[in-house]
Amino acid sequence: MIEFRMPALGSDMDEGTLNEWLIKPGDTITRGQIVAVVETTKAAVEVECWQEGTVGDLLVPVGDTVQVGTPLATLLEPGERADTPTGRRPHKRTEPAAGAAAQPAAAPTKPPGAPPAAPGHRRWVSPAARRLAGSLKVDLDAVAGTGPQGAVTISDVEHAAAAKPAAAPAAKPTAAKGTAAERAAERAAQMRQAIAAAMSRSKREIPHYYLAEEIVLETAMSWLTTRNAQRSIDERILPAVLLLKAVGVAAQRFPEFNGFWRDDGFQPGTGVHVGVGISLRGGGLVAPAIHDVPDKKVAELMDDLTDLVARARAGSLRSSEMSDPTITVTNLGDQGVDTVFGVIYPPQVALVGFGRPARRVRVIDEGIRIVPTVHATLAADHRASDGHRGALFLTAINELLGQPDLLEK
């Protein structure tokens, strides 16, 4: 029997509240299947299970807050104990303990006997909207989402709440707004605390060193302009994707920047999973991973990034995205300032920062030219690497950005 435990959700998340089970005893689950939704201060995290088997018991009822590492469910390995004959047909079981506890007062109320939502097509509901729906007794299944990718937002819930007593017209939302604002503030405060804990730990434990380099983006930008001019708006890629790919490829060549510092030693990452700093509307940030960056084409990375940003903003991420980053990139983008010196996200050992790309004066081939450049910085853990290697790492990123054709593949 396997105990399926609450996975790590990144160093600033040590607990989560179980929002929803997407499996039931007797179900067969496959590797990577999303089995539950856990709410954290940063997102409603879709918890993936990386083991295969048949679900035995669900050990944690909906509504409970559990620590990382807590057993959530038992799984029977394929072939183990013929409780369910083939493992295919879900066993009808009354499931006493979890079933009774599964309807605590705080959970969004679902009509009893309503069919469970089909797992693959779960809608996104921001954690704040979910909480508000709970307190206003709004049935989330009946709310139309207007957020990114149809996500249900606070204002959707407010509208639904206002519409509920059919007689009362538009005056109601004001009343609800106070609570919504309070709840948003409470969530923001919790997120602040989570960020505070992770960043304090980083600055307390990690001896950072910093390096900076101005990278000329002339080749990369003209390559990108030519590429995008031939494509429809849905297929165009952002400069940020080239930067991500360059960091991913360089991190593969310089493994001491790609991994974790744990138990007084460096543990190289398996694969290069680049965490992307995404600021959230309403404050705070998350840095979920795009997996296997060096192996993906830029078009694929663009799709991944678009999807990841949309889901992060809608408040719906997957557990592996929260726990897997092996290095992080923070990118200020074209509304930012020139340079960013980042704080490493523990237990990672490096963070690459990009400031605002802009046209700047440079000396090139004994002449003065105005070219697009970006300030790249490296914040690295001196326990895991030294400045000399850091400089080579940053130089490698620079050189890769000069060869966009190589990055495309």
Next chain:
Amino acid sequence: MTDEDTRGAVLSVLTRIAPEVDPDDISDDALLRDQVDLDSMDWLNFLRGIHRQLHVDIPESDYASLRTLADVVGYVEKNGSRAG
């Protein structure tokens, strides 16, 4: 489509990207990205939304000319009618 309809449609695309924005607070002639906190991904999604909802193709070389709400509405009016 009148100017007002186009303006409303553009704003509805914008509020889908930035749900916290009150459309009444958006001024026509101030830089949109100063009024609304839009990063480059948001901006691309905004233009993609315009493309999808209003059937206007926007080449990347025109991005720089779209700075205010009035710019975007004018662009849609001009290029949308040409396409239709």
